[in-house]
Amino acid sequence: MKKEELTKEEKLKLLTGKDGWRLEDLGGKLPEVFLSDGPNGLRKMQETGFDAMAGYAQNKLITVKATAYPNLSMVACSWNPEMAYLMGSGIADDCIENDVAVLLAPGVNLKRTPLCGRNFEYLSEDPFLAGECAYQYIRGVQDSGVGTSLKHFALNNGEDYRLTQNSEVEERAMRELYLPAFERALEAKPWTVMCSYNMINGVYASENKKMLSDILRGEFGFDGVIVSDWCAVKNRARALKATLDLEMPYSERSYPELVEGLEAGYISEKDVDDSVERVLTLVDKATEAKKTRKVKTTKEERYARTVKIAEESIVLLKNEDDLLPLKKGMKIDVYFDDGSKETGGGGSAKVEPDVEVKGIGKCLQDEGFEVIYHGDAYLTDATGDVQLMCVNANTYESEGYDRRDLLLKKRHEEMILNAARRNKNVVVAIYAGSAVEMSNWIDLVRGVLFVGFCGEGQNEALARILAGKVNPSGKLAQTFPESLDDLPVDLEQEYERAVYYRERFAVGYRYYDWAMIEPLFPFGYGRSYAKFEYSDLEIKKNGETDYEVSYTVKNVSNVDGKEISQVYVGDVIATSERPEKELKGFSKDLIKAGESKRITVKLGERAFAFYNPSIGKFYVENGKFVISVGASSADLRLQGEITVKLPKFTQMSPTDSRDF
Ligand code: GLC
Numbered sequence: 158m159k160k161e162e163l164t165k166e167e168k169l170k171l172l173t174g175k176d177g178w179r180l181e182d183l184g185g186k187l188p189e190v191f192l193s194d195g196p197n198g199l200r201k202m203q204e205t206g207f208d209a210m211a212g213y214a215q216n217k218l219i220t221v222k223a224t225a226y227p228n229l230s231m232v233a234c235s236w237n238p239e240m241a242y243l244m245g246s247g248i249a250d251d252c253i254e255n256d257v258a259v260l261l262a263p264g265v266n267l268k269r270t271p272l273c274g275r276n277f278e279y280l281s282e283d284p285f286l287a288g289e290c291a292y293q294y295i296r297g298v299q300d301s302g303v304g305t306s307l308k309h310f311a312l313n314n315g316e317d318y319r320l321t322q323n324s325e326v327e328e329r330a331m332r333e334l335y336l337p338a339f340e341r342a343l344e345a346k347p348w349t350v351m352c353s354y355n356m357i358n359g360v361y362a363s364e365n366k367k368m369l370s371d372i373l374r375g376e377f378g379f380d381g382v383i384v385s386d387w388c389a390v391k392n393r394a395r396a397l398k399a400t401l402d403l404e405m406p407y408s409e410r411s412y413p414e415l416v417e418g419l420e421a422g423y424i425s426e427k428d429v430d431d432s433v434e435r436v437l438t439l440v441d442k443a444t445e446a447k448k449t450r451k452v453k454t455t456k457e458e459r460y461a462r463t464v465k466i467a468e469e470s471i472v473l474l475k476n477e478d479d480l481l482p483l484k485k486g487m488k489i490d491v492y493f494d495d496g497s498k499e500t501g502g503g504g505s506a507k508v509e510p511d512v513e514v515k516g517i518g519k520c521l522q523d524e525g526f527e528v529i530y531h532g533d534a535y536l537t538d539a540t541g542d543v544q545l546m547c548v549n550a551n552t553y554e555s556e557g558y559d560r561r562d563l564l565l566k567k568r569h570e571e572m573i574l575n576a577a578r579r580n581k582n583v584v585v586a587i588y589a590g591s592a593v594e595m596s597n598w599i600d601l602v603r604g605v606l607f608v609g610f611c612g613e614g615q616n617e618a619l620a621r622i623l624a625g626k627v628n629p630s631g632k633l634a635q636t637f638p639e640s641l642d643d644l645p646v647d648l649e650q651e652y653e654r655a656v657y658y659r660e661r662f663a664v665g666y667r668y669y670d671w672a673m674i675e676p677l678f679p680f681g682y683g684r685s686y687a688k689f690e691y692s693d694l695e696i697k698k699n700g701e702t703d704y705e706v707s708y709t710v711k712n713v714s715n716v717d718g719k720e721i722s723q724v725y726v727g728d729v730i731a732t733s734e735r736p737e738k739e740l741k742g743f744s745k746d747l748i749k750a751g752e753s754k755r756i757t758v759k760l761g762e763r764a765f766a767f768y769n770p771s772i773g774k775f776y777v778e779n780g781k782f783v784i785s786v787g788a789s790s791a792d793l794r795l796q797g798e799i800t801v802k803l804p805k806f807t808q809m810s811p812t813d814s815r816d817f
Contacts (some may be wrong), residue, residue, distance in 0.1 A: 158187060158440065160433045164756045172397065173404040173411035177387075178202060180440065182401070189256075192306070192405065193382075196262035196278050197501050197612070198442075198508035199223035199251035208599070220462070223251040224459040224613065225500045225510035229290070230590060231265055233280040233634035234683070235469035236721040237745045238293035245297025245305075246464055250452045250474035250574030252303045252711045258443035259348060262378030265291045265338040266313050266353075268591070268635050269664050270558045270580040270646045277502035277590025277610050279632040282680060284334055285740045288341025293347035302450025304443060311335055311368060313353035316559045318653045320389075323356035328731070332768035334774070349382045350441055352401060353391045364395040376399060382439045394418025402432040408802075460512060460614055467611040467618035469719075472631040472777045473607040473684040480582055482625025482631045482686060483543060489526050490541035490580075491518040492572055495531040497547040497619075501610040502590045504556025510613040517547060517586065520620035533568055543582045545623075546573050546602075554590035563594040565639055570588055570597060576754055577601035586619060592637040595677060597667045607633070622679060625686065630719035631747070632683030632789065635677060638679045666790040667736040679791035683741075687718030691746065691794035693755075698760040699741035701803050702777050704761040708786050708795055710746065713752040721745045722786060725757045726765060729781040735767055738785060760784070765801060769809060779803055 160168065167183050174182045180190040194200040200220045218381040222419075226232075226244050245263075252260055264275065268282040280287035295305045312335055326335065350373060352362040353563055362368060364386050373379045384403040390396045404411050413570075419425040421615035454462070473481070483489070496514040502509055518528045529541055532774050548569035564570070565587075569766035577583045577598060584604035587593060606629070608615055608623070621627040638644060645660045645668040648793065663671055666680035690711045697705040708718050724742035728735045742758035765782055781800050787793035 158437055158740055160430055160437060161235055165172045168394050168429050169412055169415045171436050172429070173393070174407045174417065175639055177406040180436070180749055181771070187440050188444050190258045190440055192261055193252065193255070193257040193258060194261045196264055196504040196510065197228045197506050197610075198225045198248055199255060199257065199260070200505065200508055201255045201257055217399040220507045220509050221255055222511040224248070224456065225464060225508040226463050227279050227470050227615070228277045228293070228501050228506070228590065228610040229510050230277050230634065231470040231611045231631070232466060233286055234472050234607075234609065234631040234743075236286065236467065236632055237469050238289045241290040241294040242297035242488055243462055245303055247454060247462045249298045249301030249303040250454050250459065253450055253452050257645040260291070261306045261308065262298075262300050262363040263291045263294045263305070263342070264308050265337065266309055266311075267335055267664065268767060269314035269658075270644055271313060271563060271592035271635060271638070272553050272644075273591070274557060274559045275504070275506070276635070277554050280338070280504040281503045281652070282636060283634070283740050284337035287338035288749045291338060291342035292345045295347050295765050297343070299348070301453065302446035304439070304446075306349040306351045306384060307339060307342050307347040308351035308372060309353035310339060310350050310362065311353060312357050313355050315651065315656060316557055318651075318656075323359060323654065323655040324658065325358060325656070326744065327661065328770040330661045332478065334662060335378055336372070343377050343379055345654060347381065347621065348439060348558055349384050350379055350788055351384050351386055352389060357624060361389070361391050363389045363391060364399045364479040365402055365651050365730065366399040370400040380435070382435050395724075397424050397432060400432065402435045411719040414713055418514060420541060430537050430778045431517050440687070442473070455512060463612040464614035464618045464817045465616045467500050470609070470611055470631045471605040471622055471629055472633055473622070473629040473728055474607055474678055474682070475599070475602070476684055477603040480497065480542065480543070480603045481584065481623060483526065483623050485525065487526060487543055488529065488541040489521055490529050490531055490539040490544045490546070491521070492531045492544065492576065492649070493547045493569065494518045495532055496533070496549045496588055497570070497586065497608075497616050499549055499588045499610065499714040500612055502554040506556065509575065514613050515616050517545065517619055521623065523617075524624040528625070529628055533572060540579050543584055544576045544580050546576060546583060546585045548573065548585060550589040550591075550593055560591075563638070564591055565593055573602065581661060592635060594640055595637075596639055599677070612633045628684070628686045628716055630685060630721065632681050632721045634680070636676045636680045637678040643674055643676065645748070661734070661785075662736045667739070670737040670790075679789050681721070681723050681787070681789035682791070683721070683789075685718045685720065685721075687712050687716045687750070689713070689720045689788065691722065691786060691788070694786060694795035694797050696797045698799065701801055702765050704784075704799060705762045706784055706786065707755060708759040709753050709755050710748060712748040714752055715750045717749045718748065719745055719747050720788070722756060722788065723790070725758065725785045725787065725790065727740070727785070728767070728778070728784040729767065729779055731767065731780070733767055733769070738783070738790075740790070757774055766807055772809065776809065777803060779808055
């Protein structure tokens with residue numbers, strides 16, 4: 158359909174949804190295009206009949222049942238972008254079966270603090286790791302003929318006041334921390350980008366011309382449809398002026414506001430036509446894809462995929478005296494098996510699993526262990542060899558509100574303490590969407606695993622890890638602090654009208670490095686049943702800002718395992734404030750028992766650059782850089798130095814003596 162075939166009225170109607178989830182179809186003139194959440198599995202809302210619970214005639218919105226995948230917060234812990242691809246590709250099959258054209262995912266907002274209610278559906282505190290995962294996730298969905306919506310652009314890092322709050326952030330922190338994951342994900346060419354609700358430096362994202370037109374389109378080169386978050390548009394004419402193409406859901410205000418904007422000359426016919434063109438291109442994309450896209454997997458294969466991803470994502474945090482893996486014949490006391498069935502947080506990312514989620518007890522029995530169930534009691538004497546405690550955060554994690562603390566449910570903590578007082582072999586499995594405090598009991602237990610929200614197959618994966626059939630290989634994508642006092646951000650400082658990103662780069666490990674605070678478990682930390690040693694660092698220069706970092710990782714144990722090695726870069730003497738080090742590369746490698754692997758990670762210009770607001774772009778300053786290779790952000794095994802010497806005319810701040 159060409160825009161010339163539309164009347165003026167039809168054009169204006171096309172710039173707002175038909176209802177909650179569909180694009181306008183102009184009375185059947187255009188095919189239906191259905192948009193649906195969500196990042197961790199399909200959540201297709203559908204209207205059913207009378208909602209008896211509500212006691213009045215309203216359509217009760219329910220979602221179809223679909224495969225519930227490991228939440229993106231856990232896929233990032235796999236540090237294996239191929240898992241993100243597999244997940245995206247699998248969700249696409251549920252979309253195809255349910256005639257969904259665009260999946261409203263992934264969300265890549267940075268985990269500025271572990272208290273954000275939506276951390277379970279976001280990826281990481283580090284933009285490099287988040288970007289790599291999001292890039293592959295989008296490719297996985299779109300290679301299957303389903304579109305995506307990269308969200309929420311931008312600076313939506315809290316939930317309590319997200320609908321109105323003004324995110325005040327200075328340029329460098331925004332460019333170096335909050336936008337790079339979007340930049341990287343855009344290289345996968347998402348069909349749409351969703352703007353966030355909040356203001357950014359005083360202007361709502363939905364009408365922020367600098368963010369949407371100048372940066373997203375002008376600098377990042379995005380030429381697809383910008384869709385609003387649901388009900389995020391404040392005035393349709395102002396949003397159109399900022400090049401927001403599609404307001405969702407339908408709003409009766411939209412049409413008159415556009416007419417008013419046109420009549421006042423505030424927006425032009427060209428503004429309308431440009432957006433109409435992009436929306437029609439989206440409709441064409443969806444229509445064309447629908448002709449050829451095919452379901453590639455069965456429901457069973459999708460379930461198996463969730464297990465595979467969970468196996469790569471679950472993080473082994475503690476394993477004192479190698480208690481794990483469990484030995485054959487061991488009897489396991491399982492406490493609060495129900496807590497192990499939590500597969501995700503609340504809100505638009507909530508998936509209704511299409512299978513009954515098996516508890517960890519059943520899965521351990523399937524692995525041949527004798528299991529004694531103890532509910533969430535903590536008075537019974539245990540008779541098993543190992544006491545497995547399934548615990549959850551004390552507040553339900555969800556879109557729409559943030560957590561107030563990092564605590565476990567009080568009863569769960571008491572359960573752990575009671576078990577630890579009576580038994581020596583306590584293992585804690587944490588089913589939560591983000592960091593939790595453990596300081597009251599961490600020294601009293603022998604094993605800890607962060608299962609997170611790892612989808613409908615999470616307990617099959619965990620049981621295989623506990624049984625030693627799978628060697629755990631996940632590593633934290635977010636720092637676990639000792640306590641709330643160790644956060645760089647005091648949420649009490651934030652209030653309805655504004656959140657000030659005063660901490661600049663001090664987010665996650667960047668903060669703990671700077672403040673010299675040792676977190677409970679650092680970014681990039683995770684244990685294995687194997688043991689790895691690093692050696693022979695070699696840094697090969699291919700250009701002033703083009704290096705190959707090579708090193709050897711040896712598995713010095715007797716079990717095969719996968720190791721995630723991480724490459725950090727630090728600018729030793731910069732004329733601008735910079736974090737001590739930043740993740741600029743990583744590699745996950747299967748290394749068999751006793752074997753070694755030579756690994757090479759490439760570093761390009763952006764690995765050394767910082768954003769210079771005076772010239773409005775990323776820039777590399779001459780000087781010394783430290784390149785570190787480690788098993789976590791706090792466990793650097795190898796270090797080397799390089800010196801960048803770019804031609805003088807490229808330098809903004811000459812640093813040699815002649816210039817002083
Ligand atoms: C919600 C969420 C967004 C979701 C949309 C549709 O408010 O912020 O992530 O895709 O509305 O449910």
